[in-house]
Amino acid sequence: MPVVEEIDLFLMANLSPRLTGLPFVVWISPRGNAHYGIRIKVSPGPRAKPEEMISVAIRPMVRVIEADMAAEDFELLSRWVDLNHDVLIRYWDGDLAYTEEVLASLRAIGEAPETNEEKLRD
Numbered sequence: 001m002p003v004v005e006e007i008d009l010f011l012m013a014n015l016s017p018r019l020t021g022l023p024f025v026v027w028i029s030p031r032g033n034a035h036y037g038i039r040i041k042v043s044p045g046p047r048a049k050p051e052e053m054i055s056v057a058i059r060p061m062v063r064v065i066e067a068d069m070a071a072e073d074f075e076l077l078s079r080w081v082d083l084n085h086d087v088l089i090r091y092w093d094g095d096l097a098y099t100e101e102v103l104a105s106l107r108a109i110g111e112a113p114e115t116n117e118e119k120l121r122d
Contacts, residue, residue, distance in 0.1 A: 013099045014046050021108030022076055027053065028102070031092050038092040039065065042077060056081075058088060076109060083107050 027041040055066040
């Protein structure tokens with residue numbers, strides 16, 4: 001694996017299905033030194049290899065950049081991104097400095113309009 005790719009993965013926070021309500025893991029990160037627009041990644045589990053990850057741009061619209069994603073999974077991810085768009089953008093832009101702020105602000109699919117703070121305390 002190229003060193004740049006290893007560093008990129010190191011900077012990413014993985015979000016469990018328990019926090020997102022999705023049937024896969026979502027990986028998010030701040031912009032760092034990226035020379036592209038905001039992206040997230042998804043993988044089947046938390047110990048994914050880079051080649052197992054699906055890269056997804058979320059601006060100006062949600063779209064798969066690398067790999068293939070089942071239509072049903074893409075629909076769920078799109079709904080989750082819409083629900084959390086502002087939080088993801090603020091984290092990418094560096095307006096949320098701590099991952100814990102992001103985790104407390106994210107909402108899961110099918111969840112009441114509250115945040116994940118209670119889940120994080122469990």
